[in-house]
Amino acid sequence: MKIGEKIRRLRVKNSLTQEELANRCELTKGFISQLERDLTSPSIATLMDILEGLGTNLRDFFNEIEEEKIVFVKDDVFVTENEDYKYTLNWLIPNAQKNQMEPILLELEPEGSSKEDYPHEGEEFGYVLSGIISIQIGNEKHKAKKGESFYFKPHANHFIKNIGKTKAKILWVSTPPSF
Secondary structure: OOHHHHHHHHHHHOOOOHHHHHHHHOOOHHHHHHHHOOOOOOOHHHHHHHHHHOOOOHHHHHHOOOOOOOOOOHHHOEEEEEOOOOEEEEEOOOOHHHOOOEEEEEEEOOOOEOOOEOOOOOEEEEEEEEOEEEEEEOOEEEEEEOOOEEEEOOOOOEEEEEOOOOOEEEEEEEEOOOO
16 A cells, blocks of 8 residues: 555545645644655555545544546457357456456457356346347246347346347346356
């Protein structure tokens, strides 16, 4: 953790100059400047004084949730292929298993299918970007084509199969993450 950077963000958020923060804590502007650039480290007592001047405390400062990444680019995508099942899985959000939902882009070659998944808590949503698929839920089969979506509670074994003659692409979101 870069303490200085975090202190600077809090200072700016509180609309304080380095000099104003330094005065509140009986420190020098130079010390605050060096601290924010991680060129020096404060003692625990000094850090507590600074945090008090910023309206927070040690516990909240170190427990504060880091800003989460909002936009993900092509280089963030993790791809795996399975030749036996004839699919490519594109994990669109890195480490999505820590989140409440997990979006993937599933690409199925003709006759390809996802692996069968067991019943679990949560919900499944998909949007067919191209192709024609069959959604198997227990003994039930449901067909969906480009531009259509599906939504179900996974109370039985389930999988998706490409029943068309061209590649099928599905944006699939599972909650909780299960891929």
